[in-house]
Amino acid sequence: MSDPFLVVAVFTVFAAMFGLVSVLMPKIVAPSNPGLEKQRTYECGVVVKGDPWGESKIQFYLFALVFVVLDVESLFLFPWGLVFRDAGLTGFIEVLVFLAILLLGWAFAWRVRAMEWE
Amino acid sequence: MGENFFISLKSQLADIALAWLPASWQPMISAILVSCAVMAFAPLTMMFLTWFERKAVGRFQDRYGPNRVGPFGIFQPLADGVKMAQKEDIIPEGADRLLHHLAPALVVVPAFLMFIFVPFGRDMVAADLDTGLLFFLAASGLSAPLIISGGWAPRNKFSVLGGLRAAAQMLAYAIPMALSVVAVVMATGSLSISAVVEAQARLGYWYVLTPWGAFAFVIFFLCTVAEAKRTPFDMPEAESELVAGFHTEYSGLKFAMFFMAEFTGSYAACMFAASLFLGGWIGPEFLPSWLILQVKAMALFFVMVWFRGTIPRFRTDQLLALAWKFLFPMSVLVLVATGAWYFLRMDSGIAAIIWPFLSLTLAWWGLSVVLAHEFIRANRPRRADNAG
Amino acid sequence: MLGPMAYAVVAALLFGLGIFGALARRHAVAVLISIELMLTAVALNFVSFSRLHPAQEGLTGQVAGQAFAIFLIAVAAAETIVALALVFSLYRSLKTASLDRFSILKW
């Protein structure tokens, strides 16, 4: 058996090299004639107006916010899941309290319409 | 092509290499051989899957699908690859040129990384980490920022919106995915994927056959379909409103990289789901263990194709509502049910199967009613919304 | 084998970078990014220094260091969401994310 860390390291390097080679290969094999019209961003043929690198909806941030909180709390469940059979019923009840607090936050997010797409 | 074909092939190749190199290189050579094997596996699988999907969807739609290049069109992906490589690389003006190169190059890394944590067969896991389950989730979580960057780089409105939407969707489905994995962790008491498979071999039943496991499996599988942004969850790349979403401005091999990340990612997720819930490489003795896992994963992938051939696309608000308002509470309930299952010692007896199953089914239908109510409410005409 | 001190040096450099960014940058989100760098450096220190003690069960040594690092990461998440929400709130009223303009409480 091989050292798992070494495999992760070597494989990451390989995968990154695969991606970089594939992306840079057209530089050699493919033709390249840039033109004014060709380099314009694609907007279904309409004249480009405005800049997409600007203000977008706050709704995206609200989703990410709820995600981060729930993600942290769900990650705390992993170490508990490992030991929960040794921890006994008290451990289970403790985690039920934790889950209840988590669901409280979730219900609040629903209540203030942070999970709606509007 | 027996059980130990790949293992003995690897040790033979390692012996050949060690004849030339000092013995201290042994771990390095082993790592390189394993990496090469998985690196070869991933793109080949992607090629096969594109062919399989086009053929199958063709049949669903009463067409033949690709049938020109090679027998049954099996070499079509190769021809596509050659064509892709010759396409001009167009970078729109005003784009972030560095990111435009880097994002498609790196987006395959997390998708490929998912493969090395999955046990392909008995003693055939590339990187047998003690916390492999978490690393799988971490690798799938890393593709969200890469896809936002891919959408951001070309400075196109469609691709920026597509990238932001894709990430919102992947984040939303990551939570129920993680929670349904916690149920498996509770049952196994380990974070190693090989330990999960071995625990199912020891128990004699697959986790999907337990009441909590059945629901966790369905939640997990729906989440993997959504994480891979496949139909019916392909809103980020909906042609009818976002052109092609985050990869609108990518041509040739850059586009192929996004495509490859999507396909390899979904197949890796299929293999992962098969290992967690369907017993992984456990199966009839006369088949080699690595073949059994591939058969199970292909069956799951066929279900994904089936979805694509059958179910129309969700609207974005429905898609997010499904994750936040249905799958999330359902996965929390599954966790509670898993805990109760082990504490009340309900491992035996037919009643022990029926009661948890019935209550979870009841919860499932109850939440479905709530979700349907939300959908109907969302359909009522309101004041005009701004797009995005 | 590299000792914990090598990692601590990297953590110290990262922390210094974070301090520089937090003090020098004007963009509110950039300052937040620098603070994240500092917090990560601290988490790295927790893990490296806890290696001076052996790993065993209970709240000692390496386990304690890693548990504290996990708490730190969770608190960092809470800090980030609130800070970014404040930035949005200020941006909505002042139409800028530059910290120099956030001076309306001065007089």
Add this chain to the structure above:
Amino acid sequence: MPVEVAFGVLSLFTLAGGVIAVGSRNMFRAALGLMLSLIGVAGLFLLQNAQFLAAVQVLIFAGGIAVLIVYAVALLEKPGEPLEAVFGKLVPVAALTGAVVSGMVIAGILKAAESSSPPAAVPARFIGQVFLNHLLVPFEALSLLLLSALVGALLVARGSGEDKH
């Protein structure tokens, strides 16, 4: 030998990501630099055999907080901000403070006796036991903290609810 190489590469990534995060004019690249740095630190955790922590670092820091910051940039970024807006007036003071702090810490570290205990793997099981047996109150308090942060952030970020810009 491979450990030293990996350490060198990972710390290079970490510090380079930090430099990009702190110095880049382009806020989007700064956020990605932060992500690079966070992943580098996760790699350093992995090198010290802290597997669970490395996964948490990637999942929460790189996959959660960094995405949050990327979203914030996408919401706030205005192209073509003038150069003087990148760094404030405090640059010399900031550079001095940063250099002094990290210099002092590094000097202290170099003076300390190097102990060469190899990194032992901490099973994730131990962390779970510590959470349930020793850190139960902090564990529940943390969930309350996250709840209050969620409530506060949602209310502040949404504003009055009328003008969602």
